[in-house]
Amino acid sequence: METIENIKRPTKIEQKAAIKSYAALSKVLLQIKEVETEIEIEETHDKISIPSRALILLGDILKAMSEGKPISIVPIATEVTTQKAAEIVGCSRPHLVKLLEEGKLEFVKVGKHRRILFEDVIKYKQNMKETQKKHIVDMMNHDEELGLYDS
Numbered sequence: 413m414e415t416i417e418n419i420k421r422p423t424k425i426e427q428k429a430a431i432k433s434y435a436a437l438s439k440v441l442l443q444i445k446e447v448e449t450e451i452e453i454e455e456t457h458d459k460i461s462i463p464s465r466a467l468i469l470l471g472d473i474l475k476a477m478s479e480g481k482p483i484s485i486v487p488i489a490t491e492v493t494t495q496k497a498a499e500i501v502g503c504s505r506p507h508l509v510k511l512l513e514e515g516k517l518e519f520v521k522v523g524k525h526r527r528i529l530f531e532d533v534i535k536y537k538q539n540m541k542e543t544q545k546k547h548i549v550d551m552m553n554h555d556e557e558l559g560l561y562d563s
Contacts, residue, residue: 430477491527
């Protein structure tokens with residue numbers, strides 16, 4: 413599994429392959445009704461039984477790759493260090509530790525080290541972005557009321 417530092421954007425060749433694959437897979441996904449399905453690898457003629465949800469996830473991956481977006485898959489229950497959480501949120505490690513101590517993010521201690529659930533870090537980051545967006549809209553509305561905003 414790739415770490416956050418090693419994630420790369422898909423190449424143009426990968427992007428083109430993902431566009432074709434996503435189009436074909438999305439049509440097939442509409443027809444699948446079972447919890448488990450079987451796929452065949454054309455090169456080896458091996459048939460593999462996989463959960464349908466895995467195919468749906470593959471569709472999401474192909475869609476993102478077709479758009480040129482980098483991809484990372486992280487199990488939800490993964491715990492991250494304070495340094496890694498700070499990198500994800502986009503702040504310093506001391507600031508993140510302050511957030512933990514203020515109770516804005518839950519964490520567990522493993523010995524002397526703090527660990528934060530990856531899912532909690534992502535939720536915090538999304539909430540932070542939504543709050544920032546709301547503040548920007550509020551500032552724009554206030555500027556409009558004062559006649560400072562050119563339309």
